[in-house]
Every structure is written in structure tokens, then in C-alpha cells.
Amino acid sequence: MKFADVLDQAWAEDSGPATALGRDLRLVRAAAPELLALDVPAGSYGELAGSYRPDRAGAVTAVVLTHDEEQVIGACLRALTDDCDRMLLVDAESQDSTLGTARSAVAHVEHVTRAWTDDFAAQRNAAFGHARAGGWLAHVDADETLSAESRGRLRAVLSALDHVLPGADLVVSPRILDTSRECHTNTRRVVRSDSALRFKGRLHERLYDAHGAQPPSVEVDVVFHHTGYEPEVITRRGKREKYARLVEVCLAEEPSNPKWHFYAVRDGLVGRQPGPDEALALFRRLREAHALYDRVPLSDYEAERWTDSLVLQCELALGFGGGREIGELTPLLHARGRLLEASYYRTFAEFSALLNRSSRLLDELSEGSRHQLPDHRQLVGRSYDLQALLALTCGRYDEVPVLLGEARSRQAGSLTTATVESLADRLPSWRDLPQIS
Numbered sequence: 241m242k243f244a245d246v247l248d249q250a251w252a253e254d255s256g257p258a259t260a261l262g263r264d265l266r267l268v269r270a271a272a273p274e275l276l277a278l279d280v281p282a283g284s285y286g287e288l289a290g291s292y293r294p295d296r297a298g299a300v301t302a303v304v305l306t307h308d309e310e311q312v313i314g315a316c317l318r319a320l321t322d323d324c325d326r327m328l329l330v331d332a333e334s335q336d337s338t339l340g341t342a343r344s345a346v347a348h349v350e351h352v353t354r355a356w357t358d359d360f361a362a363q364r365n366a367a368f369g370h371a372r373a374g375g376w377l378a379h380v381d382a383d384e385t386l387s388a389e390s391r392g393r394l395r396a397v398l399s400a401l402d403h404v405l406p407g408a409d410l411v412v413s414p415r416i417l418d419t420s421r422e423c424h425t426n427t428r429r430v431v432r433s434d435s436a437l438r439f440k441g442r443l444h445e446r447l448y449d450a451h452g453a454q455p456p457s458v459e460v461d462v463v464f465h466h467t468g469y470e471p472e473v474i475t476r477r478g479k480r481e482k483y484a485r486l487v488e489v490c491l492a493e494e495p496s497n498p499k500w501h502f503y504a505v506r507d508g509l510v511g512r513q514p515g516p517d518e519a520l521a522l523f524r525r526l527r528e529a530h531a532l533y534d535r536v537p538l539s540d541y542e543a544e545r546w547t548d549s550l551v552l553q554c555e556l557a558l559g560f561g562g563g564r565e566i567g568e569l570t571p572l573l574h575a576r577g578r579l580l581e582a583s584y585y586r587t588f589a590e591f592s593a594l595l596n597r598s599s600r601l602l603d604e605l606s607e608g609s610r611h612q613l614p615d616h617r618q619l620v621g622r623s624y625d626l627q628a629l630l631a632l633t634c635g636r637y638d639e640v641p642v643l644l645g646e647a648r649s650r651q652a653g654s655l656t657t658a659t660v661e662s663l664a665d666r667l668p669s670w671r672d673l674p675q676i677s
Contacts, residue, residue: 241283244276246404249285261292264400267393270425272410272456280404288404297399298375299325301433303367306342307332307356309382312467314345319386321346323394324378328370330363332356358486361439371433376412378430383468384416390462397460398430409435411447411455414462419470425459440541443486444503452539471511483507499545501529506552519559526553527565547576554585563589598634602627621650628656 250265282288302324306313317327329342329351342349354366364379371377376398380386386394394414401412412430417423428447431437437455439445448454467473474480487507490500505526514522526549533546550573557565566589573582605627612620628643640656647653 241280241285241288242276243271243278243280243405246280246285246288247271247276259289259292260294261289261400261403264294264396265404267397267400267461268458269461270459272458275405275408275410275456275458278405278408281406292400292403294396294399297395297402298433299372300376300378300395300398301326301328301367301371303328303330303364303377303379304382305330305332305360305363306334306338306351306382308334308336309338310334310336310341312383313338313342315385316380316382317342317346317349319388319391320378320380322391323386325375326350326372328352328367330354330366332363358489359442361441361445364439364445368433368438373434375433376430377433380429380464381466381468383473384464384466387417387463387465390414390464393460393462394430397458397462401458409437409449409455411437411457413457413459414464415459416464416466418466426457428454428457442490443483444499446541446544448539448541452541454540454544469510474511480508480510483510496532496535497542498529498532498549499542501526501532502545502549502552505556506548514556514559516560519556520562523553523556523560523562523565526556547573547578550576551578551581554581558585558588558592561592563593595634598630599636602630602634602636602639605630617650618652621647621652624650625652625655628653629659632656632659 247265247268250262250268253259253262253266280288282291300323302317302320304313304316304327306329309316313329320327325348327342327346327349329339329349331339331351331353333353333355339351342351350370352366352370354363356363367377367379378394398412401408401410409432411428413425413427414429415423415425416427431447437447437449440448440452446454468477468479484504484507487500487504490497491504494500505522509522530549530553533543533549550569554566554569554573556562557569566585570582570586573579573585605623609620609623609627624643624647628640628647631637631639631643644653644656647656
């Protein structure tokens with residue numbers, strides 16, 4: 241019996257008798273193909289479910305990197321008490337009351353002091369030396385809190401994985417939800433405490449094996465809320481400057497690793513939008529560095545941002561009106577299985593070109609209307625009607641009332657009037673539409 245079969249049976253319980261194992265396994269949202277193909281230690285689902293004892297699972301240790309986190313550490317730890325048996329802080333010599341606040345917030349707090357060496361991976365890997373055998377290490381940032389709806393879920397799904405895939409060297413990916421509502425799914429934050437996997441990368445660190453290969457991941461329905469990328473936090477903590485400096489260190493150490501070129505561009509854009517000239521310059525820098533992905537063989541550690549680099553290039557191209565560049569990039573996205581992004585950027589670029597063409601047509605038609613003769617009154621009215629419709633189409637909304645007025649003064653305007661009335665009938669008041677939050 242394969243893991244894939246077990247998951248199918250767990251989801252089938254929705255229409256039949258429920259089991260504790262099925263309840264916990266339904267928290268799995270996706271799993272790597274190599275995990276789905278693994279054999280489970282039972283001959284049938286009933287046998288597996290009947291022998292499941294959630295209380296026998298390995299201990300879960302929350303690993304939190306800290307440095308002057310007194311404002312957020314309490315909320316972070318309190319949210320984890322239902323899921324973690326132990327809180328381990330790897331503290332980079334905090335100068336504030338981080339440690340005292342942590343001890344006041346929850347019981348079972350331990351800390352290891354490790355001097356900051358410009359290396360997030362080294363800080364995280366220090367936790368393995370203080371781990372309890374047979375358990376799990378759940379790496380959580382101090383500015384993250386487990387959502388109220390998710391409390392209890394992390395422990396539950398780890399218990400189920402212990403039972404169904406004992407000993408498999410895998411990572412577990414909870415979802416991270418930024419205050420911008422951007423959701424990160426392939427987070428790879430939870431690992432078995434006796435795993436040989438280790439974090440690698442001075443920043444944007446991830447778990448890899450000794451050869452730089454990414455382990456198989458299980459994505460789970462567990463949500464953390466992250467506040468660290470709020471503009472005020474970025475400024476107060478100096479994150480943009482800190483990350484830029486670390487990326488430069490990484491580039492100096494690994495100049496042929498394409499992912500550091502990607503991060504050099506992306507991290508500099510956190511919390512802001514570049515103007516057209518800067519977008520073009522950053523696009524050219526990223527496009528040039530993208531050739532590094534053509535080297536073979538590349539490890540997962542080097543190649544992990546390949547597709548993200550293509551997406552970022554498309555996003556930058558939108559910023560300077562690079563329709564031709566987007567046309568070259570979207571087939572590459574399609575080939576890498578990113579069909580939504582390929583379709584979105586291709587369509588956006590073509591739509592923008594259509595809008596620009598509509599605006600030029602409006603200008604051409606406006607110029608032609610200046611050369612009217614006395615017997616052209618009806619045609620001029622129809623021309624103004626078409627101009628109003630083009631203005632509505634291409635977003636030159638301030639011109640619509642004027643052009644429609646000119647059309648109506650000549651007993652025309654039916655095209656634009658019908659369009660506006662149709663929109664008014666079919667759309668609710670704009671003030672009643674959901675607001676962007």
C-alpha cells in the first residue's frame with residue numbers, strides 16, 4: 241500500500257466513518273511524487289488507522305531565531321503552545337528583553353546564545369545540536385504567529401506522518417501568509433530532528449542534503465501570519481540594507497550561483513515599485529544573469545529560483561512596457577509548467593498593446609474630426625460617439641463626458657450611451673464592491 245493510497249482513503253472518509261488518522265491526514269494538501277510512491281507500514285488502511293495513537297508521536301520543538309525581538313516574541317510563542325512541547329530560541333546576543341519576555345510568555349523555553357555571523361543557515365543549524373531524538377524541529381520566525389484556526393493542526397499532521405511515513409527524510413511546508421495577503425506554500429520549515437538535512441544559504445536559507453538536493457516536501461493546511469515585510473518593519477529593522485549586504489556577500493562567495501543575482505534584484509524591490517527606467521535596468525541585469533542557469537549540472541541549491549527569475553523578469557517588463565520581452569519569456573514559463581503566469585503576462589502585454597492602439601486611434605479620429613464640412617454633421621456626431629467609446633476603452637475617462645456631449649449635440653452617441661447604461665445595469669455601485677485590503 242502506497243502513501244498515495246492512504247491519502248485517498250483518508251479523503252474518502254468524508255462520506256463514511258471517520259478515524260483519527262483520516263482527520264489528521266486530511267491536513268495534507270500536497271506531497272512530492274516520490275513520497276506518494278512510498279510503501280506504508282501496513283497491509284490495509286483499516287489496519288493503519290486502527291493502530292494510530294496520536295499521543296505517541298515524537299516531541300515537537302519550535303526553533304525561533306531571535307535578536308532584539310521583545311515586541312513580537314511573546315505572541316509568537318504563545319500561539320505555539322498547543323503544537324510544540326518545547327521552545328528553543330537561538331539568540332544572536334539580544335540587547336533587549338527578548339529572553340525575559342519569552343520566559344514570561346510560555347513555559348519550557350530554552351535558549352542557545354550564538355553570535356551573529358551574517359549567516360541565517362548557521363543559526364538554524366545550531367538547533368540540531370540541541371534537538372531531541374525522534375522528534376521534529378519546526379522553524380518559526382519571531383515575527384510569525386500560528387493562526388488561531390491552525391492551532392493543534394501542526395502537531396496532528398506531524399503525528400500522522402510519524403505513523404504513516406516513519407523515518408522518511410522529508411520536510412513539511414506550512415503556509416506563510418504575509419500582511420499583503422501573499423501566500424507562500426513551498427516553505428520547507430519543519431524537519432525531523434535526527435535528519436541529515438541541513439540549512440544552506442546565508443539568507444533565504446533552505447534545507448538540502450549534502451549534495452545540495454532539495455528533499456521531498458509535504459504541504460499542509462497550517463497557516464502562519466507573517467508581519468516582517470510591513471513597510472514600517474522593513475524600515476525600522478533596516479531589513480532592506482541588511483539583506484542587500486548579505487546578498488553581496490553571497491555573490492562574492494558564489495558569483496556563478498544564479499539565485500543570488502535573482503535575490504539581489506528581488507530583495508531591493510521589497511516594499512516599493514520601481515519606475516520605468518529602473519525597471520528596465522533591473523530587467524537587463526536579471527536577464528544577463530539568467531544565462532547562468534544554462535550551466536549543467538546545477539544543484540537544486542543553485543537552480544531553485546530559475547522559474548521565479550522568469551516571473552520577476554516579466555513583472556519588470558510590465559514596468560517599462562516591454563511587450564516584446566514578455567513575448568520571449570512566456571514560452572519559457574509555459575515550458576516550466578507555470579501556465580497561469582505565462583497566460584497572465586502574455587495576455588496583459590497584448591491587452592496593454594491593444595489599449596495603446598485604442599488610444600492612438602482616438603487621437604487619429606480626433607484629428608480627423610477637425611476637418612469637418614457643413615454637410616458632415618451626422619458623421620461628425622458618430623465620430624464623437626466612437627471617440628467617446630474609445631476613450632472609455634483605453635482609460636481616458638475624463639474625456640468621455642466631453643466627447644459624448646459633442647456627439648449628443650449632433651443627435652448621436654448611442655454606442656457610448658448603450659455601453660455605459662449596460663455597465664450601470666450589470667455592475668453594482670463601485671462603492672459597494674469589495675475594497676482592496
